[in-house]
Amino acid sequence: MTVKQVREIDRVVIRFAGDSGDGMQLTGDRFTAETASYGNDLSTLPNFPAEIRAPAGTLPGVSSFQLHFANYDILTPGDAPDVLVAMNPAALKANVPDLPKGATIIVDTAEFTPRALKKVGYDANPLEDNSLSAYKVHAVDLSGITMEALAPFGLTRKESSRSKNMFALGLISWMYGRSIDGTVKFLGEKFASKEAIRDANITALRAGWNYGETTEDFAVTYEVKPAALPAGTYRNITGNLALSYGLIAASQRSGLPLFLGSYPITPASDILHELSKHKRFGVRTFQAEDEVAAIGAALGASFGGALGVTTTSGPGVALKAETLGLAVSLELPLVLVDVQRGGPSTGLPTKTDQADLLQVLYGRNGESPVPVVAAASPSDCFDAAIEAARIAVTYRTPVVLLSDGYLANGSEPWRLPDVDALPVIEPAFATEPNRDADGNGAAPQFWPYQRDPDTLARPWAVPGTPGLEHRIGGIEKLDGPGTISYDPNNHDRMVRLRQAKVDGVDGIPDLAVDDPTGDARLLVLGWGSTFGPIGAAVRRARRAGLSVAQAHLRHLNPMPGNTGDVLRAYDRVLVPEMNLGQLRMLLRAQYLVDVVGYNKVRGLPFKAEELADVIMEEVGTL
Amino acid sequence: MTADIGMPGLAGVPTTSTTQTKKDFTSDQEVRWCPGCGDYAVLATVQGFLPDLGLARENIVFVSGIGCSSRFPYYMNTYGMHSIHGRAPTIATGLAASRPDLSVWVITGDGDALSIGGNHLIHALRRNVNLTILLFNNRIYGLTKGQYSPTSEQGKITKSTPMGSLESPFNPVSLALGAEATFVARTIDSDRAHLTSVLSAAAAHRGTSLVEIYQNCNIFNDGAFEILKDRENRDEVLIRLEHGEPVRFGTDGQYGVRRNPTTGSLEVGAGDDPNVVVHDATADDPTQAFALSRLADPGSLARSPIGIFRQVDRPTYGDLMTEQVDRAVETKGPGDLTALLHGADTWTVG
Ligand code: SF4
Numbered sequence: 001m002t003v004k005q006v007r008e009i010d011r012v013v014i015r016f017a018g019d020s021g022d023g024m025q026l027t028g029d030r031f032t033a034e035t036a037s038y039g040n041d042l043s044t045l046p047n048f049p050a051e052i053r054a055p056a057g058t059l060p061g062v063s064s065f066q067l068h069f070a071n072y073d074i075l076t077p078g079d080a081p082d083v084l085v086a087m088n089p090a091a092l093k094a095n096v097p098d099l100p101k102g103a104t105i106i107v108d109t110a111e112f113t114p115r116a117l118k119k120v121g122y123d124a125n126p127l128e129d130n131s132l133s134a135y136k137v138h139a140v141d142l143s144g145i146t147m148e149a150l151a152p153f154g155l156t157r158k159e160s161s162r163s164k165n166m167f168a169l170g171l172i173s174w175m176y177g178r179s180i181d182g183t184v185k186f187l188g189e190k191f192a193s194k195e196a197i198r199d200a201n202i203t204a205l206r207a208g209w210n211y212g213e214t215t216e217d218f219a220v221t222y223e224v225k226p227a228a229l230p231a232g233t234y235r236n237i238t239g240n241l242a243l244s245y246g247l248i249a250a251s252q253r254s255g256l257p258l259f260l261g262s263y264p265i266t267p268a269s270d271i272l273h274e275l276s277k278h279k280r281f282g283v284r285t286f287q288a289e290d291e292v293a294a295i296g297a298a299l300g301a302s303f304g305g306a307l308g309v310t311t312t313s314g315p316g317v318a319l320k321a322e323t324l325g326l327a328v329s330l331e332l333p334l335v336l337v338d339v340q341r342g343g344p345s346t347g348l349p350t351k352t353d354q355a356d357l358l359q360v361l362y363g364r365n366g367e368s369p370v371p372v373v374a375a376a377s378p379s380d381c382f383d384a385a386i387e388a389a390r391i392a393v394t395y396r397t398p399v400v401l402l403s404d405g406y407l408a409n410g411s412e413p414w415r416l417p418d419v420d421a422l423p424v425i426e427p428a429f430a431t432e433p434n435r436d437a438d439g440n441g442a443a444p445q446f447w448p449y450q451r452d453p454d455t456l457a458r459p460w461a462v463p464g465t466p467g468l469e470h471r472i473g474g475i476e477k478l479d480g481p482g483t484i485s486y487d488p489n490n491h492d493r494m495v496r497l498r499q500a501k502v503d504g505v506d507g508i509p510d511l512a513v514d515d516p517t518g519d520a521r522l523l524v525l526g527w528g529s530t531f532g533p534i535g536a537a538v539r540r541a542r543r544a545g546l547s548v549a550q551a552h553l554r555h556l557n558p559m560p561g562n563t564g565d566v567l568r569a570y571d572r573v574l575v576p577e578m579n580l581g582q583l584r585m586l587l588r589a590q591y592l593v594d595v596v597g598y599n600k601v602r603g604l605p606f607k608a609e610e611l612a613d614v615i616m617e618e619v620g621t622l
Numbered sequence: 623m624t625a626d627i628g629m630p631g632l633a634g635v636p637t638t639s640t641t642q643t644k645k646d647f648t649s650d651q652e653v654r655w656c657p658g659c660g661d662y663a664v665l666a667t668v669q670g671f672l673p674d675l676g677l678a679r680e681n682i683v684f685v686s687g688i689g690c691s692s693r694f695p696y697y698m699n700t701y702g703m704h705s706i707h708g709r710a711p712t713i714a715t716g717l718a719a720s721r722p723d724l725s726v727w728v729i730t731g732d733g734d735a736l737s738i739g740g741n742h743l744i745h746a747l748r749r750n751v752n753l754t755i756l757l758f759n760n761r762i763y764g765l766t767k768g769q770y771s772p773t774s775e776q777g778k779i780t781k782s783t784p785m786g787s788l789e790s791p792f793n794p795v796s797l798a799l800g801a802e803a804t805f806v807a808r809t810i811d812s813d814r815a816h817l818t819s820v821l822s823a824a825a826a827h828r829g830t831s832l833v834e835i836y837q838n839c840n841i842f843n844d845g846a847f848e849i850l851k852d853r854e855n856r857d858e859v860l861i862r863l864e865h866g867e868p869v870r871f872g873t874d875g876q877y878g879v880r881r882n883p884t885t886g887s888l889e890v891g892a893g894d895d896p897n898v899v900v901h902d903a904t905a906d907d908p909t910q911a912f913a914l915s916r917l918a919d920p921g922s923l924a925r926s927p928i929g930i931f932r933q934v935d936r937p938t939y940g941d942l943m944t945e946q947v948d949r950a951v952e953t954k955g956p957g958d959l960t961a962l963l964h965g966a967d968t969w970t971v972g
Binding site: 229 | 720
């Protein structure tokens, strides 16, 4: 056996790419799990087509999974892969443009047949024509070696070639010194009832590892030491999972049973799948006939005293708009989760976007204010969900929680919170009449729209509470008694009260600014999933010697009280957004500050380098 | 306190020992339907019949959509929600599925339930949520002042169809039977005794009960059901279904609904025909109930059967949901948040 050289590096970005059917997402997930338990900081970016099985070997059918891991805290899945694993010519062709010179490419030579090459428009075999000379190419017969290793199992050709992703995983795991024990266990559980498949996959995984160790082709292994993260217990988590857990936590911390009404839609469906598994927490999940029924049922459950939640993506928000408006009028707690994707219309179902901000704020008839909270990272989806529920329950209002495709499927290590330290949410149901007897013989009464003077929230009296029977509805109600009212002045008052209630949502922390040198003239302000890329870009700019301040909005409505002061404290405010400038427009309108935008709508998160360039350019003009 | 009052549909709903009257169910809101509207009679019947159930009033909820009849909840001194057009079944589904201790009623109309809300209606019926749905069918849009509705007869002249409507109407009973409904009935606003008996059976039924109420809109579609109400002739054209009884009608029972031995379909023949069918609302197979629903003339409604077409047992959506939640707790124990968050793969730093 050759003695391999071990080289220590700080960080690496690996991209696994193949056909939609090649199991690249699973391969990426497993490598992520191995890397997480090794103690690196990491960030992932799955990228897959909307078609479940796009035609094999074609460019649109390429599915990839990118993982960035490091021995320090990182903020993004990385701009450019250092290593590309390409399972076929399509995967190579689709991903090579993203590679920096000197990157490592591992390809499965068995797939580089004349036919497959022709399918994606390669006139010559790129493995033979020197076109990849800028890269370190490892041309390995992944399929062939896998099949050889699996010969004893008596599987069909097709079956054994399916395990080639595990071979690739084994090889990469060897290259980066990751243990494969977790994956062996995982395969054992996943294929518990299919022994042959289980053993074939485990054998392929080990064969990949052994191949790296024995072949001359791979001379170096890399070591990325664990990151010095704050002390605590960690797990790796995706945004959709964190969001589901946040909703369960909100239910537990409020004592309100969780009721989810949902209609399947990418990229939000995993929240429905996840919550449907947790009935032991009293969670009720309702897969509705459509988006409208999903929010309707959630609102009905809220009326009955549950924590009503509905989950969807942009097109679903459009369909739910009328019911959301009803919830504004009824003043009942409700959480609407919008996992944003590319739009308009069907748009890009599996790609990320943050262009629903104006839709959720203003996409309803009449003056219809709703608080909006946006998660900043996959693990922040947990806290953002609790915060959305807190506002909804405390203020008896629908709240929109924004996530997006990048947060939903991307993952990062999460330091587990102490459950007992999570916020307590107080439902404070009404149990007694709130109007005294009038002395003229009338009994004490219950007025459903008699507001709490501090929060302006109306009482939440659930059916089953004797003496508080009342009727609510979408027709304008008389301030106080809550009976139907067409009075012009009352309508004006109610419109203003609903607005004032939302504007007055309390407990929103001031906008914190990170300005280590204290002399920055440029503030970079973001919201939602741009948190990571902006943070990484700001770091780069600072490393280059620039002073840059960074702030991130988690509450989009109402915004933190000091937002205007923060904006006005800088000579220039730059707002990068994956839309055409929606937050920018709001800030300009609300605070009369001439905010500058940087906008791209490519269905992919910003790259740190690209944002760093923009930042440096802006600073340069100051 | 909950008591078995012999009505499975209300099992689990608390009862009261206090004697209730119609007044207890009447809210302080002025009723604002047009004078003479059929809705008044239905409201009075519901307010008059609910006290007999002996339920705790606070555990009764009326949910409505949009339309004249959907103002109904405001007039009931129970919990209520006047929601948005067509969506009442969705809201009621969420409420009933999460609160088995409530008696949930849906008030809707032909436009609300069959046009804008058609999808929700059929899915509520299919799921068999424990709801009682009162569908006020006046064959017209009243609140928007007189356009044709999905139950209007073809050729109807209205504001939006000056040369006559082009569409075939829905038969709500046929539709409900096709949507796997477990309880389907039809009644008439002005027939208080029949209305009461049908509503009482609907409330007793566990699952979605759909009651179509022929309701007169005296402003925009006056006399739509006159043929079935007119004392002189109604017995000639109205078929009263009674479970277990032969299906006969006519002043002297001179007509009978019989099965054509050749085609197998139902048709009207002589009352003493040996092939007159016996009505079985509890039959598993809805075929005969469906065939009965087809007897009515879609335009004039002559030979409309009223009464309970179908009444069968099938587990309700909410009961099944509760059962799954209970079973999950029983087999796995109540959820532990810390254990959930930790999951299978954690690591410790520091
Ligand atoms: S318009 Fe017709 S249905 Fe509406 S309240 Fe008047 S009479 Fe009744």
